[in-house]
Amino acid sequence: MIHTRNLQKIYQRGEYVKYALQNINVDINEGEYLIIHGPSGSGKTTLLGLLGLIDAPSGGEIFFKGTEVGYISDRARDKIRRNRITFVFEKIHLLENLTVSENIALPLMYSSYTRKEKKQIVHRLLDRFRLTHLKRQYPSGLGNLMQQKIALARACCCSPDLILADEPCGKLSSEETDEFMELFRQLNEEGQTIVVATHSEENIKYGQRVLHLFDGHVVSHSGFVR
Numbered sequence: 227m228i229h230t231r232n233l234q235k236i237y238q239r240g241e242y243v244k245y246a247l248q249n250i251n252v253d254i255n256e257g258e259y260l261i262i263h264g265p266s267g268s269g270k271t272t273l274l275g276l277l278g279l280i281d282a283p284s285g286g287e288i289f290f291k292g293t294e295v296g297y298i299s300d301r302a303r304d305k306i307r308r309n310r311i312t313f314v315f316e317k318i319h320l321l322e323n324l325t326v327s328e329n330i331a332l333p334l335m336y337s338s339y340t341r342k343e344k345k346q347i348v349h350r351l352l353d354r355f356r357l358t359h360l361k362r363q364y365p366s367g368l369g370n371l372m373q374q375k376i377a378l379a380r381a382c383c384c385s386p387d388l389i390l391a392d393e394p395c396g397k398l399s400s401e402e403t404d405e406f407m408e409l410f411r412q413l414n415e416e417g418q419t420i421v422v423a424t425h426s427e428e429n430i431k432y433g434q435r436v437l438h439l440f441d442g443h444v445v446s447h448s449g450f451v452r
């Protein structure tokens with residue numbers, strides 16, 4: 227689905243030059259569950275930004291479904307990404323003035339689904355993530371695990387090709403992390419392609435494959451953990 231060849235990202239501002247990623251070669255195939263692991267500053271967020279077509283590389287190539295997407299316009303990249311690649315972040319970005327159902331439905335706002343179809347999709351997701359009893363509540367009254375489940379349900383709303391998660395359990399206890407990562411595992415078993423970036427060695431065990439980053443380089447790449 228996504229392939230990179232000698233991918234490079236350099237941040238440059240005046241005297242400041244940072245080689246955030248160098249010669250990254252990674253292949254993410256449909257249905258895979260990849261963990262990107264590395265310490266703070268190793269380049270995980272930068273790599274997710276490139277894989278998620280949010281950012282442009284400084285060098286190398288990146289292919290999404292066979293098409294080179296590194297050097298196309300931001301607008302063209304946005305168009306390819308829209309509803310096909312979704313994100314879950316450490317900081318849980320829910321809208322406080324919308325109910326749980328309305329938050330989950332947000333990506334459907336400009337879709338061509340009918341009202342009835344939208345309702346059915348949200349109903350299915352509420353059920354899938356065991357959030358039905360909370361559907362009329364507002365996020366601020368809920369704990370971090372519930373809020374992160376809502377964010378994941380929202381990320382699933384448009385049946386994306388790829389879900390990218392950046393330190394999704396950063397605000398969760400170890401028990402909550404188990405429960406949340408189990409949801410990723412189940413989604414992956416149903417065929418969802420997932421990439422999770424984490425600094426936690428504990429979280430490596432949840433993925434199928436691990437890419438270890440250090441100082442912007444891939445230092446090792448291990449297969450099929452499960």
Ligand SMILES: Nc1ncnc2c1ncn2[C@@H]1O[C@H](COP(=O)(O)OP(=O)(O)OP(=O)(O)O)[C@@H](O)[C@H]1O
Nearest residue numbers: 237244246264265266267268269270271272273425
């Ligand atoms: N917008 C930016 N401008 C300048 N330097 C940046 C920028 N974004 C990241 N960097 C630098 O690039 C390097 C990689 O950062 P990145 O955030 O990708 O690492 P990370 O592994 O995700 O770290 P963390 O786990 O702390 O989020 C770091 O040295 C960081 O300071």
